[in-house]
Amino acid sequence: MRISIFGLGYVGCVSLGCLAKNGHQVIGVDVNATKVDQINSGKATIIEKDIAEIIAEQHKLNRISATTSFNEAILNSEISIVAVGTPSSKNGHLNLQYIFNVAEQIGVALLEKESFHIIVIRSTIMPGTCDEFASIVEEISGKERNKHFAIVDNPEFLREGTAVHDYFNPPLTLIGSDNKEAADKVSILYQNLPAEIIVTNLKVAEIMKYVNNTFHALKISFGNEIGNICTELNIDSHEVMNIFCKDKQLNISPYYFKPGFAYGGSCLPKDLKGLQTLAHDLYLDTPIINSIGKTNDLQIDRAVNLILQHWNKKLGFLGLSFKAGTDDLRNSPAVTVIERLIGKGCDISIYDKNINLSLLTGTNKEFIDQKIPHLSSLLVNSTEEIIEKCDVIIVNNKENEFTEILNNVNNKIIIDMVRLGENFLGKQNYTGINWAIDFSEAYDKQMPKHRISSRVKSPVILTNTPR
Ligand SMILES: NC(=O)c1ccc[n+]([C@@H]2O[C@H](COP(=O)([O-])OP(=O)(O)OC[C@H]3O[C@@H](n4cnc5c(N)ncnc54)[C@H](O)[C@@H]3O)[C@@H](O)[C@H]2O)c1
Known part of the structure; x- marks a missing residue:
């Protein structure tokens, strides 16, 4: 394929070399003329293992070139990959100016282009940016999204130092788009890599890099807090974390990684508190460990606030224990929620097949x-009775029985703490505690509108001057 790459920094230079190595014809674009000259003389713009050899080899094969003219690049390619920087601004927001400058450039170039063009954002961007990018292109070019051009988000996962190796061995390839033709074409670029190609919607793809990197930072910092505690106790922290990582069922696994209700039970709250107190007694500051309980309390507040939107209706709880299949009520977050709702005067009924008060x-x-001394007067005998009696059904445990029966309930409000199943997501009477059904409107209100700079209205001044 004929590909143009906007930005010849770390990501752009590696993509340029590696895509060419995979047989594509690639033209790089940068506002920095020195980087353009480097590529045109067969030299890499960055220091990175193997990249100098790849660029020299692909230059010899005439598969790569570079230019400062975005028009030339767009007119000579069918796909443009955007890999310009997205640094933090002073107040911590992402500075998307370079991204939107490219949108303006592509908009101008598309004025002259007849054929369909695919724009692939490789830079790390906030959810909603692709839509904003496409609006700018539409506004400037007069072309229509998904008719004359399409936009795809394809976040880069490489790490500096091992960038070429990471390019050819990604953990996965993520493609977000609202255009199947474009997503399929971009998938072809990566079909020879030994990684699953996941196609999703734009906003999921856009947020992924932030989720990944925040978790990576959390892993490092959690490991360091554990390391600091172990050191004070003369325990080898590396042996501890090596053993920790050997548990592939609960520790290094998808288990527990499901957004939903707060944790509870007799062990997690108690043992978390134990480690927190141990660190405190060792005069260690462990903010990550200390904040876990706070996050859990906030999730209980969130549940209470969600349910209180229906404070004057009959509320029915399905499940009271902290998880399905147990009668352990100790530190069950549902008990705390109900205790607080009773305090507000709510009318509550509860069904949990595992709870037998006499036992x-x-x-x-x-x-x-x-917590709830008059619990016996709130308990009912079946799921059906809860549905019959109540206006709002709050699901606390993931019992198969609840999912099956609620599937056919359309005339009651369902508040789901456990993600009953995908088939509930489109229902009008359904709310999940922390998963959106239609996120687009909520986001559009928050997203500051990018203003097209006045200079772009006069394309004559829009030259590729180095910055
Ligand atoms: N560096 C990494 O390891 C890494 C890894 C994954 C993702 N990312 C993300 O990829 C993006 C790029 O990062 P980077 O480290 O390669 O940035 P970089 O600063 O090394 O390179 C960006 C390049 O874009 C050029 N540029 C700016 N405006 C331009 C324009 N209008 N037209 C053409 N070129 C333009 C700059 O001159 C520069 O050469 C960022 O969003 C970053 O967060 C970086």
Whole structure:
């Protein structure tokens, strides 16, 4: 394929060399004439293992070239990859000016182009940026999105130092688009890489890099807090974390990574507090460990606020224990939610097939006697009874029975804490605690509108001057 790449920095230079190595004809564009000259003399613009050899080899094969003219690049390619910088601004927001400058340039170039053009954003961008980018292109070119051009988000996962290796061995290839033809064509660029190609919508693709990198930062910092505690106790932190990583069922696994309700039970809150207190007693500051409980409390607040939107209706809880298949009520977040709703005067009924008050003993019984002493008067005997009696059904446990019965309930409000199933997502009467059904409108309100700079209205001044 004939590909143009906007931005010849780390990501752009690696993509240029690697795409050419895979047989494509690639033209780089940069506002920096020195980088353009480097590519045109067969030299890499960055220091990175293997890239100098790849650029020299592909230059010899006449598969790569570079220019400062965005028009030339667009007119000579069918796909443009955007790899310009997206630095942080002073107040922590992303500075998207370079991205939107490219949108303006592409808009101008498309004025002269007849054939369909695909724009692929490789830079790290916030959700909503592709839509904004496409609007700018539409406004300037007078062309229509998905008729004359399409936009795709394809975040880059490489790490500096191992960039070429990472390009050829990505953990996965992510393609976000609202245009199937464009997504299919971009997939072809990566079909020979040994990684799954995942096609999703634009906003999912756009947020992924932030989710990944924030988690990577969390992993490092969590490991360091554990390391600091272990060091104070004369324990080898590396042995601890090596063993930690061997648990592929609960630790290094998809388990627990599901947005939903707060955690609870007899172990997580108690043991978290234990480690927190240990760190405190060792005079160690462990802000990540200390903030976990706070995040959990906020999730309980979120549930209470969501349910209180229906404070004057009959509320029915399906599940009371902290997870399905147990009668353990100790530190069940649902108990805390119900306790707070009772305090607000709400009318509540509860069904949990595992809860038999006469069988509760010990600390479990003490806990519930303290929190909801009149629990027996709130309990009903079946899911059907809850549905019959109540206007709002709050699902706390992922019992198959709940999913099956609620599938056919359309005349009651369902508040889901456990993600009952994908088939609930489009229902009018359904709300999930923290997954959106239609995110677009909510986001559009927050997204500051990019203003097209006045200079772009006069394309004559829009030259590729080095910055
Ligand atoms: N560097 C990494 O390891 C890495 C990894 C993954 C993702 N990313 C993301 O990729 C993007 C690019 O990062 P980078 O490190 O390659 O940036 P970089 O600063 O090294 O390169 C950006 C290049 O874009 C050029 N440029 C700016 N405006 C331009 C325009 N209008 N037209 C053409 N070229 C223009 C600049 O002159 C520069 O050469 C960022 O969003 C970054 O967050 C970077």
